[in-house]
Amino acid sequence: MDVRSQISMVFHLDKCIGCHTCSIACKNIWSDRKGAEYMWWNNVETKPGTGYPGKWEDQLIYKGGWEKQGDDIGLKGAGKRKGLTNIFHNPNLPVIDDYYEPFTYKYLDLIESPAGDDQPTARPVSLITGEPMDIKMGPSWDDDLSGSPDYARNDPNLASLSPEEQAAMFQLERMAFFYLPRICNHCLNPACVASCPSGAIYKRGEDGVVLINQDVCRGWRMCVTACPYKKTYYNWQTGKSEKCILCYPRIEAGYAPACMHSCVGRIRYLGVVLYDADKLHDVACAEEDQLVDSQLDMLLDPTDPEVIAAAKANGMADSTIKAAQGSPVYRFVKEFGMALPLHPEFRTLPMLFYVPPLLPVMASLGKKQNEDQELNTIAKRWDDQWLYDTSTEDLWGTIDESRFPLEYLASLFSAGDTEKVKIRVKKLMAVRIYRRHKTVGDISKERAEEALAEVGLTAPLADDIYYLTSLAKFDDRFVIPPAHREEAIEMLENTGDRKGNLGFGFKEGTARRGL
Amino acid sequence: MTYLDTLLFVALPYVAIVVFLVGTIGRYTTAGFSITSLSAQFLEGRSGFWGTVPFHIGILILFLGHLFIFLFPDLALLWNSNPVRLIIHEGIAFTFGLVVLVAIVGLLIRRWTHPRLRMVTSPMDIAIELMLLFQVVLGCWVALGYRWGSSWFAADLSPYLWSILSLSPETDAIAAMPWVIKLHVVGAFIIVLIFPFTRLVHFLVAPLHYLWRPYQVVMWYWDRKKIRRADTAWQSTRPHNN
Ligand code: SF4
Ligand code: SF4
Numbered sequence: 001m002d003v004r005s006q007i008s009m010v011f012h013l014d015k016c017i018g019c020h021t022c023s024i025a026c027k028n029i030w031s032d033r034k035g036a037e038y039m040w041w042n043n044v045e046t047k048p049g050t051g052y053p054g055k056w057e058d059q060l061i062y063k064g065g066w067e068k069q070g071d072d073i074g075l076k077g078a079g080k081r082k083g084l085t086n087i088f089h090n091p092n093l094p095v096i097d098d099y100y101e102p103f104t105y106k107y108l109d110l111i112e113s114p115a116g117d118d119q120p121t122a123r124p125v126s127l128i129t130g131e132p133m134d135i136k137m138g139p140s141w142d143d144d145l146s147g148s149p150d151y152a153r154n155d156p157n158l159a160s161l162s163p164e165e166q167a168a169m170f171q172l173e174r175m176a177f178f179y180l181p182r183i184c185n186h187c188l189n190p191a192c193v194a195s196c197p198s199g200a201i202y203k204r205g206e207d208g209v210v211l212i213n214q215d216v217c218r219g220w221r222m223c224v225t226a227c228p229y230k231k232t233y234y235n236w237q238t239g240k241s242e243k244c245i246l247c248y249p250r251i252e253a254g255y256a257p258a259c260m261h262s263c264v265g266r267i268r269y270l271g272v273v274l275y276d277a278d279k280l281h282d283v284a285c286a287e288e289d290q291l292v293d294s295q296l297d298m299l300l301d302p303t304d305p306e307v308i309a310a311a312k313a314n315g316m317a318d319s320t321i322k323a324a325q326g327s328p329v330y331r332f333v334k335e336f337g338m339a340l341p342l343h344p345e346f347r348t349l350p351m352l353f354y355v356p357p358l359l360p361v362m363a364s365l366g367k368k369q370n371e372d373q374e375l376n377t378i379a380k381r382w383d384d385q386w387l388y389d390t391s392t393e394d395l396w397g398t399i400d401e402s403r404f405p406l407e408y409l410a411s412l413f414s415a416g417d418t419e420k421v422k423i424r425v426k427k428l429m430a431v432r433i434y435r436r437h438k439t440v441g442d443i444s445k446e447r448a449e450e451a452l453a454e455v456g457l458t459a460p461l462a463d464d465i466y467y468l469t470s471l472a473k474f475d476d477r478f479v480i481p482p483a484h485r486e487e488a489i490e491m492l493e494n495t496g497d498r499k500g501n502l503g504f505g506f507k508e509g510t511a512r513r514g515l
Numbered sequence: 516m517t518y519l520d521t522l523l524f525v526a527l528p529y530v531a532i533v534v535f536l537v538g539t540i541g542r543y544t545t546a547g548f549s550i551t552s553l554s555a556q557f558l559e560g561r562s563g564f565w566g567t568v569p570f571h572i573g574i575l576i577l578f579l580g581h582l583f584i585f586l587f588p589d590l591a592l593l594w595n596s597n598p599v600r601l602i603i604h605e606g607i608a609f610t611f612g613l614v615v616l617v618a619i620v621g622l623l624i625r626r627w628t629h630p631r632l633r634m635v636t637s638p639m640d641i642a643i644e645l646m647l648l649f650q651v652v653l654g655c656w657v658a659l660g661y662r663w664g665s666s667w668f669a670a671d672l673s674p675y676l677w678s679i680l681s682l683s684p685e686t687d688a689i690a691a692m693p694w695v696i697k698l699h700v701v702g703a704f705i706i707v708l709i710f711p712f713t714r715l716v717h718f719l720v721a722p723l724h725y726l727w728r729p730y731q732v733v734m735w736y737w738d739r740k741k742i743r744r745a746d747t748a749w750q751s752t753r754p755h756n757n
Contacts, residue, residue, distance in 0.1 A: 079730075080726055084722070088571040089563060089564045089567045089568050090556065091561070091564070093556055093557065095556070095557055095559070095560040096557055096558055096631075128631050128634055129631055129633075129634055130634075131630060190731070193730070193731055193732050197722030197725040198720070198722045199725070199728055199732055201732065202732040202733065202734045203731070203732065203733045203734070204734055204735075205733045205735035206735065215547035216547065218550060218551050218717055218720050218722065219551035219553060219717075220552060220722060221556065221557065224557075234554075234557045236557050236635060237635065239552065239553035240551055
């Protein structure tokens with residue numbers, strides 16, 4: 001057993017309100033620079049939708065991630081042979097128009113225009129060329145446009161749905177969508193690292209953060225192709241690639257990353273998980289239907305004495321082990337069994353987990369059949385004719401006939417296995433039923449306990465889930481292991497010290513100095 | 516030997532080599548951040564394929580060909596001793612010269628006409644591209660006009676270059692060359708001279724070590740096994756990579 005620690009995250013999608021505060025916090029700190037304007041290390045996209053860059057999930061276009069090659073795996077669009085032969089011109093590289101051309105407005109014209117009959121206007125100009133331009137695309141251009149033909153219908157995940165299911169889904173298009181905030185997953189089997197010909201990208205052993213050494217990157221652009229989540233970006237000004245650094249200078253100082261700290265919906269949790277690095281290769285090569293299970297199996301119980309002993313033998317600090325024991329991520333992913341990785345079939349073993357959204361799934365939408373039909377009194381009404389039914393009369397009815405095909409969520413979170421999504425959504429529902437029994441009281445104890453039992457939860461566990469979902473304070477949501485000061489000094493060397501700097505770690509030898 | 520010859524074929528080479536060595540090593544060690552391919556593909560898209568790929572492949576073959584004759588002049592002379600083989604040799608060199616010529620012109624036009632690319636083009640980029648263009652034109656000229664040019668290179672220029680490297684410059688042979696070849700040699704030294712200050716430096720960091728490296732790179736800031744032992748905490752151990 002080779003126990004290592006990884007800073008891992010959970011995003012609770014039911015709580016995301018799509019406010020983009022996280023994106024702005026990140027941009028203000030890290031990517032508000034020339035060449036990086038188009039980069040959103042954190043972005044929030046509306047699902048169903050094409051996302052950013054457009055259709056990033058479609059690996060037939062972008063050739064990202066790993067694919068099974070015999071018993072082993074290989075990079076789909078990069079790697080030693082493909083990477084070096086395509087080094088002069090990478091046929092699988094997204095170009096800036098796949099993201100959007102960054103722009104600003106000529107605000108000065110508003111002030112400096114001579115007096116005239118017309119209002120002066122601030123025309124949009126390209127941030128690349130400085131020329132006036134027509135804006136065709138922008139950050140979260142597809143926000144809330146779930147029903148639109150340009151975005152929702154081009155979502156690559158819809159391929160797994162039958163035409164009828166698609167049609168049914170789009171009938172509800174105006175109400176059925178959810179937000180998917182995305183950052184770099186700091187994967188255990190990062191495709192970006194494996195694809196870098198220069199060896200500039202590396203995973204930090206101590207906490208698993210994946211960084212690009214800006215001094216070693218030579219702009220071969222293979223990581224942009226290889227990352228299936230399109231979370232490495234090419235800076236066209238500096239000729240180097242950049243990516244989310246998980247705010248490691250903040251983490252080392254004990255602060256939550258900026259996106260998480262600022263999250264309005266408090267959907268984000270961060271903590272340490274311990275994993276068995278010996279299993280890495282086997283897990284990454286697992287059969288597609290085993291991928292999620294084996295990835296979750298790789299995460300170790302931080303209270304298990306054997307695991308603790310192995311962790312200590314590996315040089316892990318006690319404080320890190322302690323942080324792992326209090327990790328909200330471990331609770332959500334393993335104890336509660338409520339979170340899933342995004343697109344596990346890309347085989348990078350992402351370490352950002354999502355609690356799938358219940359709300360777009362839960363309710364059903366029915367039309368009054370005839371005048372005499374009684375609409376359920378505890379259900380919300382759309383209007384007099386339509387029923388937006390969130391009733392709990394029939395326990396799982398709304399999930400089993402959900403308006404949002406579970407196949408869609410399964411294509412996002414479980415490589416197509418609807419059962420995995422269903423059990424998690426049912427758990428969300430069960431906790432709601434249980435809380436309703438507790439607070440409103442119109443559901444009997446028996447029914448509430450029946451609901452919990454059916455999904456393998458107990459009342460104390462449901463209380464914990466409720467607490468961590470709804471009441472958790474800052475220190476419950478972010479359990480950050482102390483970066484030991486002597487290490488922190490080394491790690492912080494060369495970090496940008498002011499806004500606009502390149503705030504990156506440099507893969508240089510750590511010259512020893514006394515404290 | 517005129518003063519001009521001494522200037523161009525003794526002074527210039529030494530200045531070029533010294534500047535090259537000091538410049539590249541200095542830039543690599545103190546300004547590693549500035550060493551990159553500066554690829555513009557991201558701003559341009561798929562069409563660049565037709566300029567970039569022929570240019571790179573062509574110029575690599577030409578460079579390796581020159582390097583080979585420089586290193587093994589006898590082998591080159593042996594090959595060239597048969598006129599048919601000589602023509603084949605010169606033909607190949609000329610073909611790739613033409614490929615590079617067309618590609619460079621294409622790349623120059625692209626840089627000039629593409630508004631986004633103009634924004635990421637520095638005067639030095641244009642300067643080095645024009646220098647390369649100049650060299651390729653002269654090279655093609657030599658291949659076409661002096662079909663035994665490659666034998667000259669092997670018989671006369673390679674010894675001249677070796678004489679420079681062994682610090683006992685012999686310029687008689689080169690002084691007797693046609694001016695086209697002289698210009699080609701001077702151009703080469705000028706490129707060596709300005710090399711450290713151009714984007715060409717990415718040639719020196721070609722990532723061949725990728726072939727031997729394991730795919731995943733994990734960096735430890737401390738030796739994890741030693742950090743917890745009091746007696747080793749402050750010893751100087753290099754962090755390891757696995
Ligand atoms: S999400 Fe992409 S950039 Fe981040 S570690 Fe994984 S492969 Fe690398
Ligand atoms: S700040 Fe939080 S709630 Fe707002 S969009 Fe980002 S993840 Fe969602």
